[in-house]
Amino acid sequence: MSSLHDLTARLYPLRRSLTGDGVRATLRVLGERLPVLVQHEVPSGRPVLDWTVPDEWNWREAWIDDDHGRRIVNADRHGLHVVGYSVPVRERLTWSELRPHVHSLPDRPDLIPYRTAYYAKTWGFCLRHRTVQELDERGDDAVYEVCIDATREPGALTYGEVILPGATEDTVLISAHVCHPMLANDNLSGLVVSAALAERLAARPDRRYTYHFVWAPGTIGAITWLAQNPTRVPLVRHGLILANLGDAGGFTYKRSRPGTFGAASAEIDRAVALAMRDAGEQLDERPFTPYGYDERQYGSPGFNLPVGCFTRTPYGEYPEYHTSADNLDTVSEAQLQGALARLTDTVDILEANRFLRNLNPNGEPQLGRRGLYRALGGLPDAPTQQLALLWTLNMASADRTPTFDLLAVAERSGLPFVALRKAADLLEEHGLVERFKT
Numbered sequence: 147m148s149s150l151h152d153l154t155a156r157l158y159p160l161r162r163s164l165t166g167d168g169v170r171a172t173l174r175v176l177g178e179r180l181p182v183l184v185q186h187e188v189p190s191g192r193p194v195l196d197w198t199v200p201d202e203w204n205w206r207e208a209w210i211d212d213d214h215g216r217r218i219v220n221a222d223r224h225g226l227h228v229v230g231y232s233v234p235v236r237e238r239l240t241w242s243e244l245r246p247h248v249h250s251l252p253d254r255p256d257l258i259p260y261r262t263a264y265y266a267k268t269w270g271f272c273l274r275h276r277t278v279q280e281l282d283e284r285g286d287d288a289v290y291e292v293c294i295d296a297t298r299e300p301g302a303l304t305y306g307e308v309i310l311p312g313a314t315e316d317t318v319l320i321s322a323h324v325c326h327p328m329l330a331n332d333n334l335s336g337l338v339v340s341a342a343l344a345e346r347l348a349a350r351p352d353r354r355y356t357y358h359f360v361w362a363p364g365t366i367g368a369i370t371w372l373a374q375n376p377t378r379v380p381l382v383r384h385g386l387i388l389a390n391l392g393d394a395g396g397f398t399y400k401r402s403r404p405g406t407f408g409a410a411s412a413e414i415d416r417a418v419a420l421a422m423r424d425a426g427e428q429l430d431e432r433p434f435t436p437y438g439y440d441e442r443q444y445g446s447p448g449f450n451l452p453v454g455c456f457t458r459t460p461y462g463e464y465p466e467y468h469t470s471a472d473n474l475d476t477v478s479e480a481q482l483q484g485a486l487a488r489l490t491d492t493v494d495i496l497e498a499n500r501f502l503r504n505l506n507p508n509g510e511p512q513l514g515r516r517g518l519y520r521a522l523g524g525l526p527d528a529p530t531q532q533l534a535l536l537w538t539l540n541m542a543s544a545d546r547t548p549t550f551d552l553l554a555v556a557e558r559s560g561l562p563f564v565a566l567r568k569a570a571d572l573l574e575e576h577g578l579v580e581r582f583k584t
Contacts, residue, residue, distance in 0.1 A: 154330055154474065158334060158474060159225070161225055162324060165202040168204075186305050188304075201299050203298045210244070226469075229249065232268070240286060240288065249271070250275035303367065307371075313353065313355075317382045318385065319382045319385035319453060320343065320385070321359075322337050322388045323439065332390055332461060335389070335477050339485050340388050368440035387453060388457075390458050390460065391485035397429050399429055401434050404452045414496070417495040418488075420553060422488060424491065439455055441453050502543065502574075503542060503545075504539060516576050531569060533559070537559040538573060
């Protein structure tokens with residue numbers, strides 16, 4: 147099995163955008179690791195909520211030649227050179243005519259910016275600013291031949307999904323955007339980590355939840371998925387957007403809309419925070435805002451799904467963001483694997499969390515008589531496990547109304563969730579607690 151960085155490198159050169167063959171090729175590669183991955187094609191022009199599926203865009207070549215036939219810019223060398231969704235063009239233009247169609251970063255002259263024109267009928271090129279300065283020096287009357295060989299016509303929007311059924315239809319939604327070309331951290335890190343998480347979960351025979359993975363273009367892809375799945379959307383109990391998981395930064399978590407605006411924290415928000423605490427990782431927690439990745443679509447008022455956003459350095463806050471510097475050197479195997487580990491921990495918490503009723507709530511039950519202390523004998527963490535038994539018993543409900551879940555016991559006691567899960571299992575086996583049907 148190739149490493150996550152190797153998979154990132156394989157996906158990196160594919161020509162992704164909102165639509166087109168690059169998206170299909172990306173999903174085919176993920177499908178090699180996930181045979182249950184299904185590609186869906188939604189035709190251009192279909193209404194999806196308040197939007198319409200756009201025309202499909204594919205490009206074959208894009209370049210600028212000077213009047214001596216020397217190639218100044220070649221998008222085959224770097225896909226960011228062509229503005230995404232550019233209409234086709236083949237013209238001879240003076241520099242003064244071409245200049246309005248050129249984008250660069252004066253403050254970072256060696257980098258190519260990432261620009262798109264998804265919903266405008268225009269075209270353009272992205273250049274290193276040093277190249278722009280050289281062309282400026284040649285004068286406004288210098289002539290260039292410009293080519294963008296592209297199609298922008300009715301086709302389809304493509305998204306991929308994997309559904310892993312569990313014991314219940316209650317669903318955990320994992321979503322990542324699939325539309326960015328040649329950006330390793332913002333796009334590909336979320337894709338490869340989510341695919342690896344799907345592989346792990348597919349190998350589990352005892353899933354409690356159904357896991358629904360969605361790989362779709364940003365904004366319009368999530369909107370399309372929501373419009374196409376009216377019966378599945380109400381089943382979502384927890385969800386995460388994954389992006390920017392391979393850079394050198396620590397973890398950041400943007401809480402879900404229900405967990406920010408609601409009367410209580412959302413379970414997914416608490417699970418992420420606890421997974422990080424138990425792993426000894428620092429977590430920068432932020433409230434929901436209606437700007438960012440597709441958490442704002444899943445968390446729009448009409449859906450209000452508990453979907454948070456899990457990243458390392460957030461969008462726009464690392465220097466390579468949306469430039470040619472967001473390359474394969476920006477992401478590392480260790481950081482990708484670290485994100486996968488914390489997501490696995492989060493899933494483990496969701497799977498094991500429960501509300502318990504104390505069946506012997508009047509006084510502390512005699513644990514030694516039931517052999518529970520012997521069950522802990524020889525364990526290196528026996529004192530912790532003993533405390534976990536006592537905390538779990540004490541916070542289990544004394545009546546038929548659920549009060550505290552295991553997450554709350556972990557938050558209140560400071561004990562590792564894994565210890566409390568073991569304690570709850572033991573107490574259930576010995577008839578001292580029972581789980582509520584929720």
